[in-house]
Amino acid sequence: MTGLRLFPGLTYARLPVPRKLLIKVDKNQSIAIVGVGAVFPGAADLNVFWENILAARDCSREPPEGRWLLPLEDVYVAGGPRADKVYSKRACFVDESQVDMHVDGAFLADLDPMFHLLLHAGHQAWRDAVTANLDKQRVGIIIGNIALPTHAASAIADEILLPVFEKQILGKPGSRPEINKLNRYVAGLPAGVLAQTLGLGGGAYALDAACASSLYALKYAVDELQAGRSDAMLCGGLSRPDSLYTQMGFSALHAISASGHCSPFDRKGDGLVVGEGAGIVVLKRLADALADGDDIYATIAGVGLSNDIQGNLMSPDSEGQLRAMHGAYRQANWQASDVDLIECHGTGTPVGDVVEFNSLRALWGDNRNAQDCVIGSVKSNIGHLLTAAGSAGLIKVLLAMKHNKLPPTANYESAANGIDINASPFTILNAARSWQRRDGTTPRRAAVSAFGFGGINAHVLLEQWDGNLPVSRAPTGTRVLKEKATPDIAIVGMDACFGPWQSLQAFRRRVLGAFEEVEARTLDNVWGLETGIKGYTIDELDIPLGRFRIPPNELKDMLPQQLLMLQV
Numbered sequence: 001m002t003g004l005r006l007f008p009g010l011t012y013a014r015l016p017v018p019r020k021l022l023i024k025v026d027k028n029q030s031i032a033i034v035g036v037g038a039v040f041p042g043a044a045d046l047n048v049f050w051e052n053i054l055a056a057r058d059c060s061r062e063p064p065e066g067r068w069l070l071p072l073e074d075v076y077v078a079g080g081p082r083a084d085k086v087y088s089k090r091a092c093f094v095d096e097s098q099v100d101m102h103v104d105g106a107f108l109a110d111l112d113p114m115f116h117l118l119l120h121a122g123h124q125a126w127r128d129a130v131t132a133n134l135d136k137q138r139v140g141i142i143i144g145n146i147a148l149p150t151h152a153a154s155a156i157a158d159e160i161l162l163p164v165f166e167k168q169i170l171g172k173p174g175s176r177p178e179i180n181k182l183n184r185y186v187a188g189l190p191a192g193v194l195a196q197t198l199g200l201g202g203g204a205y206a207l208d209a210a211c212a213s214s215l216y217a218l219k220y221a222v223d224e225l226q227a228g229r230s231d232a233m234l235c236g237g238l239s240r241p242d243s244l245y246t247q248m249g250f251s252a253l254h255a256i257s258a259s260g261h262c263s264p265f266d267r268k269g270d271g272l273v274v275g276e277g278a279g280i281v282v283l284k285r286l287a288d289a290l291a292d293g294d295d296i297y298a299t300i301a302g303v304g305l306s307n308d309i310q311g312n313l314m315s316p317d318s319e320g321q322l323r324a325m326h327g328a329y330r331q332a333n334w335q336a337s338d339v340d341l342i343e344c345h346g347t348g349t350p351v352g353d354v355v356e357f358n359s360l361r362a363l364w365g366d367n368r369n370a371q372d373c374v375i376g377s378v379k380s381n382i383g384h385l386l387t388a389a390g391s392a393g394l395i396k397v398l399l400a401m402k403h404n405k406l407p408p409t410a411n412y413e414s415a416a417n418g419i420d421i422n423a424s425p426f427t428i429l430n431a432a433r434s435w436q437r438r439d440g441t442t443p444r445r446a447a448v449s450a451f452g453f454g455g456i457n458a459h460v461l462l463e464q465w466d467g468n469l470p471v472s473r474a475p476t477g478t479r480v481l482k483e484k485a486t487p488d489i490a491i492v493g494m495d496a497c498f499g500p501w502q503s504l505q506a507f508r509r510r511v512l513g514a515f516e517e518v519e520a521r522t523l524d525n526v527w528g529l530e531t532g533i534k535g536y537t538i539d540e541l542d543i544p545l546g547r548f549r550i551p552p553n554e555l556k557d558m559l560p561q562q563l564l565m566l567q568v
Contacts, residue, residue, distance in 0.1 A: 034294035035282030037124025041092035056410040068244040090260025092275035092383030110180035112152035114240035121278035122194040129282040138231040140202035143191040144213025146387040148241035152183035210452025214390030236280035237388030263411040264346030264377035275383025279391030296465040297398040302332030308455020321359040324457035337367035341446040343393040346377025354418040372427035376409035390450030499536030
């Protein structure tokens with residue numbers, strides 16, 4: 001295996017130089033889910049996860065010893081948002097003792113626990129699929145992963161900054177263990193580590209589409225397979241930020257459940273409960289999965305993506321959600337009423353749940369099934385896994401198809417205000433029931449939604465595989481490529497802002513000859529550290545008040561890089 005060897009503790013296999021494998025390019029090819037792996041609160045494997053769902057088990061609890069930097073009694077204050085405090089004692093946690101990385105290597109112990117969760121789920125999913133015939137150079141990874149402080153990244157900040165504060169206050173800095181500096185790369189590196197431990201060379205990257213990240217990763221993985229660039233893809237979501245950080249953050253937004261229990265669509269729903277974990281699936285083209293002899297969990301019938309136009313951070317918009325849903329159903333050529341189970345985003349926040357329910361009502365219109373369509377949310381079991389939330393909902397549905405069971409929703413008793421469940425085509429179950437095929441032959445069909453902060457929406461349609469779909473098979477042992485002409489792509493607009501060169505014209509002058517002497521400045525936003533580092537920085541950004549139709553109270557709280565992106 002060639003390339004940079006980041007991790008000398010690993011044993012590297014020398015991969016053969018791949019022959020030119022030929023693949024039929026077809027955007028309409030069916031994509032199969034052939035492997036699943038997960039580690040979620042209260043469940044280190046799929047069997048326990050399914051048992052928890054069937055039992056409608058709520059896995060929320062108070063933080064284990066040492067998980068929060070500060071003692072619970074020092075940060076908990078009942079009654080609502082307070083600066084640097086939380087008003088809920090409960091979240092959903094994964095016990096590190098239950099995590100199996102499936103890989104030997106002492107260096108892994110120095111990496112943040114988020115790496116361990118992804119290795120656990122990724123290797124579990126890989127072993128669940130048939131991989132003997134795969135060229136690993138044509139297998140890629142796309143992971144949804146949130147860009148928030150983690151346990152080890154925060155420890156690096158402490159290692160750098162605390163000595164400065166201690167020297168100012170105490171006269172001398174204290175000593176502390178050195179943290180592995182690879183933990184700086186908490187967003188993208190976990191995907192790369194998983195690729196290296198599996199020996200995969202087809203590319204690995206992470207994305208952050210907020211709570212819709214897992215399903216965005218799924219969509220882009222489907223695109224890789226249908227375009228013929230890969231023969232298999234691992235995709236899904238990972239989330240393991242510093243738990244106290246997220247608890248304080250959502251407390252400040254008044255989004256946390258004060259009761260500590262997530263109750264989607266229920267009258268007692270009072271907010272979300274934060275969870276953590278990782279869920280990974282393995283995808284192949286259906287023809288290849290059949291040729292390889294994989295057990296097929298389901299096929300992906302359609303994926304719809306959208307962004308809200310009118311919604312804001314805490315108040316989603318039905319119009320944007322409906323565009324994602326309609327996109328998925330158009331792709332699948334289904335009616336909304338073709339599905340028997342909808343795994344909703346369902347966070348347990350009163351406003352969000354009502355908006356989502358109304359979106360579904362609008363999607364279905366006057367249609368109904370012979371039996372009401374079951375809706376629910378896995379967040380009632382394991383909390384809101386942020387960038388891994390969609391993967392948890394997806395895997396819940398795959399297990400429901402595998403066991404032919406319609407699952408219950410934990411903590412549900414009666415519908416919330418604004419949710420008229422009895423006059424709708426939907427029902428929410430307190431206990432599991434058998435999932436019968438409609439006419440004895442129609443495949444079971446389901447939908448999964450994931451709606452992220454700021455209105456980032458994804459909706460996925462799944463169909464249980466029963467062997468009756470038409471499949472364009474390649475001859476045994478070969479994978480056939482048809483060269484497909486693609487149109488040229490034109491670049492038709494540009495702008496730029498780099499350091500003091502804050503327009504495309506200024507950048508052009510800098511790089512194309514009209515050189516002006518501009519002195520690099522010493523960086524001063526470094527918390528009192530004397531680094532001596534110089535650079536070309538953007539020290540000021542002027543945005544006219546009404547330029548982006550953003551309310552002034554929101555504008556003053558925005559990050560400068562967000563405004564820079566909008567400006568450019």
